[in-house]
Amino acid sequence: MTAPTLADVARAVGVSRTTVSNAYNRPNQLSPGLRDRILAAAEELGYGGPDPVARGLRRGRTGMVGLVYDQPLSYLFTDPAILMFVGGMASVWDDAGTSLALLPRLEADDAGASVLANAAVDGFVSICDVTDDARLAALVARRLPFVMVDHRRSGARCQVVIDDRGGSRAAAAHLLGLGHRRLAVVALPRSPGAPGGTLGPADPGPIRYTVMADRLAGIREAAEDAGLAWDGVPALAVPDDQSPREAARELAGNLLERADRPTGVVAMSDELAAGVVDAAVARGIEVPRQLSVVGFDDTPTATSTAPPLTTIHQPLTARGETAARLLLDGAPAKVVEFPTELVVRCSTTRAPV
Amino acid sequence: MTAPTLADVARAVGVSRTTVSNAYNRPNQLSPGLRDRILAAAEELGYGGPDPVARGLRRGRTGMVGLVYDQPLSYLFTDPAILMFVGGMASVWDDAGTSLALLPRLEADDAGASVLANAAVDGFVSICDVTDDARLAALVARRLPFVMVDHRRSGARCQVVIDDRGGSRAAAAHLLGLGHRRLAVVALPRSPGAPGGTLGPADPGPIRYTVMADRLAGIREAAEDAGLAWDGVPALAVPDDQSPREAARELAGNLLERADRPTGVVAMSDELAAGVVDAAVARGIEVPRQLSVVGFDDTPTATSTAPPLTTIHQPLTARGETAARLLLDGAPAKVVEFPTELVVRCSTTRAPV
DNA sequence: GCCTTGTGCTTGATCGATTCAGTAACTCCA
């Protein structure tokens, strides 16, 4: 009772395999009558059409693209910014008839490399750090087009990024312009698996996520432009393995209980900003009257919190669409950078006197 | 410069193809020294390991499962309930080393059938109505395991459902128990592509989504148990092609401007409930003092709205995990039903006098 | 009546691997 193949159908009808193949793929290459007979025979045998895997082998393409991510996949489904981005990609592929394969998370080194080596796809989009070790090698060895998202890297690669540095600089400058002098930063994780905690101002430790590095640099620039001593600005990074909002709530707790409590917080994402607001609310600190908070990304979170967050808008969906189209175009080696924009809502105001 | 194959490596080293294959798949079948030489030669030639598609053909499995959905994929990424469900599945597959392929949306009939026919996967999970026409036939013709989610159907199939009827009955009974007599229902779409609008009490029109049918039946039961005339209960369904929250906001608008405005609304999802609350807020109607609203699903939306929603909890993530495990087990023909539970928060209270 | 063009179908090679059934050499123990 093994599944019938194209050859079985050919035998049943008394024609060649090629003809059956044509009945499915090139209907005008054979007479309509014969085609009907073939389709009828296929139906009767329970043949569901050419096997996609065999076709993929012969044709050299599978109609799938792989999404490379280095966190547990369940995280992906709880991060609004990534979801918007992936949603943007999905809509393009949906129209193109291409499937999006969410690959198992990339672990370090060999296991991750084998995920890449074993994925039956026509191309990759990476939304994580794959620049090191065995993984990049495995990616390159596949000789497939790939688009790197949210990771700047020198060298001729197809990359989609935003102006992280300019955006975070604008965020910090906004607070500074409102008169805030006691600033604090709530930052993204430094690198995969990094624990949370204080970032040293002189040496924040190795930062693998370039988004994080760029945003930090932008904030620092704004602070120094405003004559603020950078080593007086506390910067805390959340750990990599916890819900960002909750992690930020905990971290911000300490920050807000200090004697010299900051009056303005630059958070590197809306989730983090929301966590900071949560922490403030829990302590009876009013936002924005006593504490101003800026987010980043402009996800739905920014408008669903109370108060709605002042944040840095980035075109998440459009970026996803662009990444998808680039991959469909064979991932030409170029860097596409999108601008960011400050959106002032209700979580920031003049520094208290 | 076409990519090297296993045969090229074999030739370079001077061994048979089988031996090279073994170097990758069965390391203990050959001497360590030879294995090293093979791997070194592969590295030098730029051979990235056995081609996944060819392996898939020979082995008869691809390590991918397909997710079947009949709306634009971008919708999937904005629906919290589906996201939680898919996130639950993804976490299981992530651990199992399996990829989740988001297939292009299933259009009616032939196009949809061809998506199913062309997907290079080992199994399917459907989270939509595939019971009709060419699509079910195409699914069955693939002879692959599949799990139907959120769609009850007689016949020996692997299905994962919840007690929709009992849940919505509890939701309505909750409002009725609080003394509400002027009830209204804000319902899910009837069928794919259906326009929004009033459901006739006697004949609500053809309902293809069994979830919708079950929830409607549950509400009706509760109403009739409480001695309420079912044909006096207005029921409005949202259209299938619009953001549910916005659609609900618009629909509820009319409802709330009636002279005999309802005091209690049973919404068939949290998104719909949130839309109803939005509409009330926009009109200065206080929730819950002047209007009680019950949701369904207990997604994060339920706790992030103001006031937090009374809703029917269902184990979305667990359900996803179960569906994933069932598929890994070959999709045995059985129906797994999860219970639901009323969670009372702040969007409901006694009916105003 | 001969040459061209085109339609409709077939043959055999090929995509890149895995697997089954060996074989040759080498070890072990009686």
Added chain:
DNA sequence: TGGAGTTACTGAATCGATCAAGCACAAGGC
């Protein structure tokens, strides 16, 4: 010394299709 058992490797078949080349026959042009 001879048979059993092991180790290391090979050859040919196979997975299920697509594709390039080619063949037979009919229609059309001169």
